[in-house]
Amino acid sequence: MTLLHTPPSVLPADWYGAAPAPIGVDQAFNGYVAATVVHTLDRLGVLDRLADEPRLDITKFVLDAGPAVRERVVREVLRAAAVCGWVRLEDDGDTAVLTDAGRETVRMRGYFTWAVGGYSELFAGAARLATGEATFGADLLRDEAMVALGSGQNDRSFMAGTLDDVLAGVDFRTIADLGSGISARVSRVVGARPGTRGLGLDISGPATELGHRTIAEAGLEDRVRAVQADVLDVCHREAHRDAIAEVDTVMSFFLLHDLLADPVTRPQLFTRLREAFPAARTFVLADTMLRPDAEHSTSLPVFSLGYELAHALMGVPLHTKETYEELFAAADLHPVRTVAFGTPHSWLYVLEAR
Ligand SMILES: C[S@@+](CC[C@H](N)C(=O)[O-])C[C@H]1O[C@@H](n2cnc3c(N)ncnc32)[C@H](O)[C@@H]1O
Structure with a gap:
């Protein structure tokens, strides 16, 4: 191999991020809920569908998903995604249209698979970990498949x-x-x-x-x-x-x-x-x-x-x-x-x- 090693000196701009610190209470709370919305839509297969075709016929999606699927829950999660600005609901709420912000969220969904799917039990149990009531690996686990899946998506x-x-x-x-x-x-x-x-x-x-x-x-x-x-x-x-x-x-x-x-x-x-x-x-x-x-x-x-x-x-x-x-x-x-x-x-x- 003849490549010369030239270490980069400038860090990519997005490594610094744009989320302000200190984080506002409203941002922290909404960020938590919004993260669960992304992960839910990913697990339901909605994000795959929106990645292929940015207009989702919600009634058809629910029908295709099978008789056990609860339409009310799917619609409420999509409504929350609309509140976050990731989809726009059209046709009296029957069509979800991916927005530009939603496209970016779909692109980065692996982070949410990693965090919500992989580590939510650990984050939620941090107090029990600190007090000694729980031990990582015994009573608190990460979901390894979700960690691996999130990495694969990214x-x-x-x-x-x-x-x-x-x-x-x-x-x-x-x-x-x-x-x-x-x-x-x-x-x-x-x-x-x-x-x-x-x-x-x-x-x-x-x-x-x-x-x-x-x-x-x-x-x-x-x-x-x-x-x-x-x-x-x-x-x-x-x-x-x-x-x-x-x-x-x-x-x-x-x-x-x-x-x-x-x-x-x-x-x-x-x-x-x-x-x-x-x-x-x-x-x-x-x-x-x-x-x-x-x-x-x-x-x-x-x-x-x-x-x-x-x-x-x-x-x-x-x-x-x-x-x-x-x-x-x-x-x-x-x-x-x-x-x-x-x-x-x-x-x-x-x-x-x-
Ligand atoms: C963050 S994931 C990354 C997965 C994959 N390399 C990727 O980038 O998409 C880390 C992976 O390493 C695996 N792992 C952790 N400790 C390991 C070990 N000691 N030997 C083999 N695999 C391990 C985990 O199960 C997990 O699948």
Whole structure:
């Protein structure tokens, strides 16, 4: 690979965000309710329909959805979406028309799948967590499938182009995706390059199940495999060594902070990863990193506050960009490319193993 490493110096404008801090009480309250509206419409399949065709015939939608569906509830949630300005109700309230603001919300819906679908139990239970009445992982859980699904939605909406551009410069035959979620990314990447193979590893049973479905729907069962596995077992306990012997390129998105959680194993993580994938010469790694000076910012971007709070509640420390780069260097992984990767404060590195 001959790319020169030119670290970007200017952060994308949307990483600072436009939501004011301090947040007004009205904004905070309405934001909470509005987030549940987005997630509900997404789960009902309304956002998929509006993404395809910006006019939704509500009566027909309810009829198509089946006899169990409660029309009154669907209409009330759409009415709330109209109050938020995301749809306009026309034809005496029988047609929902997507607005420009609604189009942007559809594009970013993965954040709401992540927050409302994935972490609402944790956020709602934070007081019980603080008082010791509840423990994360025992009585308070995140919904792993929703976390993976939200990530996958964001990938499709606004990250795929950046990754495809980066991978165009990477020559691979067998690529592994660590923390592959619903295996959407590994399927897309392998599907686009004839003759290649892919392996998705994810700790979550429900996400791996969704992964099998994604792979089957893409018709890639002969070339892509989704395996339920803890990447830390692969690194530290030599699990799944046969499956990974062929892997020449390793990618991982939005998982590294979990793998780096334990301060004891953190300094060696990338060295162990290199040992676990002995044939891999290229590592394409992306993660969301700690925002510089978060407490003094006068505006908030999407996602960052939720990401920081959720991980603080789970006891998973986050790290600065500098820390990641020090850890890469300690494992002799050299960045040949660094790009901003969609979600605020997320960076994607192409690293060469030397
Ligand atoms: C935020 S999601 C990202 C999913 C996917 N990489 C994407 O970007 O769409 C993190 C994923 O890592 C998985 N995960 C967390 N810890 C893991 C571990 N130790 N080994 C393997 N997968 C893990 C989770 O189940 C989840 O699917």
